[in-house]
Amino acid sequence: SREGKEVYIFKFRSMREKYCTGGAFGGQSDREVFEKMGRSDLIAEFERDHKVRLDPRISRVGRFMRATSIDELPQLINILAGNLSLVGPRPITESELKKYGDDKTTLLSLKPGLTGLWQTSGRNDISYDERVKLDVYYIENWSLWLDIKIILRTIWIVFVGKGAY
Numbered sequence: 001s002r003e004g005k006e007v008y009i010f011k012f013r014s015m016r017e018k019y020c021t022g023g024a025f026g027g028q029s030d031r032e033v034f035e036k037m038g039r040s041d042l043i044a045e046f047e048r049d050h051k052v053r054l055d056p057r058i059s060r061v062g063r064f065m066r067a068t069s070i071d072e073l074p075q076l077i078n079i080l081a082g083n084l085s086l087v088g089p090r091p092i093t094e095s096e097l098k099k100y101g102d103d104k105t106t107l108l109s110l111k112p113g114l115t116g117l118w119q120t121s122g123r124n125d126i127s128y129d130e131r132v133k134l135d136v137y138y139i140e141n142w143s144l145w146l147d148i149k150i151i152l153r154t155i156w157i158v159f160v161g162k163g164a165y
Helices: 030-035 041-051 061-070 075-081 094-108 129-141 144-160
Strands: 083-089 114-116
Touching: 030 041, 075 114, 083 144, 094 129, 114 144
Parallel strands: 083 114
Antiparallel strands: none
16 A cells, blocks of 8 residues: 555466455455465464465466566556556555554555565565565665666566565
């Protein structure tokens, strides 16, 4: 969200539908999905990183799309619609906002981006707390040159597939 307003982000579905979460899928949480799968062992990893390295919910095609970042392509529609920037802090869900603590107002002051420091500084190989710090750093230190560096690094990272899962 930006300035407290929800933004709907387009993505290709990479998860098997029966494991999807949210209101359109019966309102089940990630925790509930992992428990139903008998994979309570993944709950702590998900709650810490908001990702699971070897997520059993993702389809084979979805794993390929995530590894190649193809699942992000529909976000170009969001950029053209003006509710997403090319570079900026990552869009987050309402439940993730609490992880930003006192910095949540800072985060909501800027339009979220398709790419940002998180994607070019370790992507999924860094903790969620580090992601929060990178988003805040980006907002507080924004410059055109920083955006150019992020775009160039993003191209390279997508090309080599580093940190994507």
